[in-house]
Amino acid sequence: MVNKKKYKVGMYGGAFNPLHLGHLECIIKAAGLCEELYIVISYRENDTDVPLKVKIRWIYQLTKHIGNVHVIPLPDKLTNKEDYVEELWTEDCRKVKESIGKPIDVVFCGGDYDENSFWNKCYEGSDFVVFPRNEYNSTDIRKDIYGHWDWMPQVVRTYYTKKVLLIGGESSGKSILTVNLANYFNTVYLEEVGKDLSELSGTDVYMLSEDFTRILLEHKAKEMRLIDQSNKVFFEDTDCLITRFFMDFLEDENIENQRLAEAIAGINSYDLILYLEPDVEWVQDGDRSEVIAADRRKYGDMIKALYKKYGFNYVTISGDYNSRFDQAVKYVKELLAGSKY
Numbered sequence: 001m002v003n004k005k006k007y008k009v010g011m012y013g014g015a016f017n018p019l020h021l022g023h024l025e026c027i028i029k030a031a032g033l034c035e036e037l038y039i040v041i042s043y044r045e046n047d048t049d050v051p052l053k054v055k056i057r058w059i060y061q062l063t064k065h066i067g068n069v070h071v072i073p074l075p076d077k078l079t080n081k082e083d084y085v086e087e088l089w090t091e092d093c094r095k096v097k098e099s100i101g102k103p104i105d106v107v108f109c110g111g112d113y114d115e116n117s118f119w120n121k122c123y124e125g126s127d128f129v130v131f132p133r134n135e136y137n138s139t140d141i142r143k144d145i146y147g148h149w150d151w152m153p154q155v156v157r158t159y160y161t162k163k164v165l166l167i168g169g170e171s172s173g174k175s176i177l178t179v180n181l182a183n184y185f186n187t188v189y190l191e192e193v194g195k196d197l198s199e200l201s202g203t204d205v206y207m208l209s210e211d212f213t214r215i216l217l218e219h220k221a222k223e224m225r226l227i228d229q230s231n232k233v234f235f236e237d238t239d240c241l242i243t244r245f246f247m248d249f250l251e252d253e254n255i256e257n258q259r260l261a262e263a264i265a266g267i268n269s270y271d272l273i274l275y276l277e278p279d280v281e282w283v284q285d286g287d288r289s290e291v292i293a294a295d296r297r298k299y300g301d302m303i304k305a306l307y308k309k310y311g312f313n314y315v316t317i318s319g320d321y322n323s324r325f326d327q328a329v330k331y332v333k334e335l336l337a338g339s340k341y
Contacts, residue, residue: 007035007105008035008036008102009036009103010030010033010037010105010106010107011038011039011040011096012026012030013041015043016042016055017050017055017142018050018156019055019156020138020153021134021151021152022137023136024153025131025134026109027069028066029131030108030129031068033129034105036068036070037070038072039069039072041055041071041072044075052073056073058155058156058159059071062153072099072100074096106126106127106128108129109128110133110134111131111134115128135151136151149231155228157231161232162232162272162332162335163233164236164271164273164274165238165274166237166238166274167275167276167303167307168275168278168300169278169292169300171283171284171293172280172300173324174192175191175192177317177321178236182235185332187231187234188226189226190219193222194238194243198211204289207252212243213260216261217260219240223236239264240260240261240264240268241261241303241307241312242303245303245306249292249299265310272332273307273315274331275303275304276324277318280324282296315331
């Protein structure tokens with residue numbers, strides 16, 4: 001026997017700024033009671049709100065397997081709830097009804113609303129169902145994102161993940177520190193893609209031009225995939241500008257590769273860049289350049305200049321390996337606490 005849904009058309013609305021597990025619970029339960037559920041996303045086009053397209057992505061990713069959930073965007077030009085007077089919510093109600101285009105049988109709300117709310121008054125004639133209040137709320141999350149990290153689904157967390165890039169010359173401890181930081185902060189990291197690809201001919205001296213193309217593209221693609229698995233912070237070992245540095249050092253004159261590196265730099269953004277000074281012992285690991293080893297400070301300054309040229313700020317890490325780890329941890333904790341660099 002088929003278990004018939006209680007309602008044909010239901011509606012659940014919110015700002016989802018950000019979407020949390022309380023919202024998700026309401027959506028799951030509401031969708032289970034309706035043949036069709038319409039999620040009304042209230043949004044503002046300013047920096048106080050998560051962009052509308054991001055909110056739509058969240059809801060789609062969390063509900064696509066259910067199959068009966070639809071999204072309706074609803075612009076909000078107000079700055080606080082107190083200004084949301086009857087005339088305005090009546091007009092919004094008209095817009096929502098027009099967008100749905102069929103009778104709304106039920107309006108769902110979380111426990112922070114009651115029968116006196118505009119949701120009930122606006123949609124008179126529809127059933128009004130209030131789900132029990134839970135501990136989650138967007139206001140507390142906005143005040144302390146990382147202190148309420150577990151209140152958000154993984155697909156939402158990605159939006160708030162901080163990106164930390166580690167840069168420097170060869171044998172400056174980037175790879176080891178990247179892994180150590182990822183392990184310490186219980187998250188994922190992106191290793192240096194170019195290490196293996198630079199040795200396809202046995203040595204980077206004989207790299208083909210297409211090797212650089214592959215390094216640039218694979219590194220960016222892996223970054224975009226891995227960041228979705230991150231826990232508050234994502235660590236990255238080098239990026240396209242380090243590849244750009246080695247293109248110059250190894251005299252790869254492919255203009256298209258140079259343009260590609262610069263284009264990727266143009267879309268890259270980081271919350272913190274750690275530059276590792278070349279003041280630890282040089283270690284010959286594989287095919288590291290003895291030319292760079294002979295004047296590490298010179299080539300390190302070239303890397304710094306390259307990042308400054310493309311508008312990237314960084315902080316420097318120096319000293320022995322333990323000191324570098326301590327400094328890096330301090331910077332990352334300050335970043336998660338809200339410090340700017």
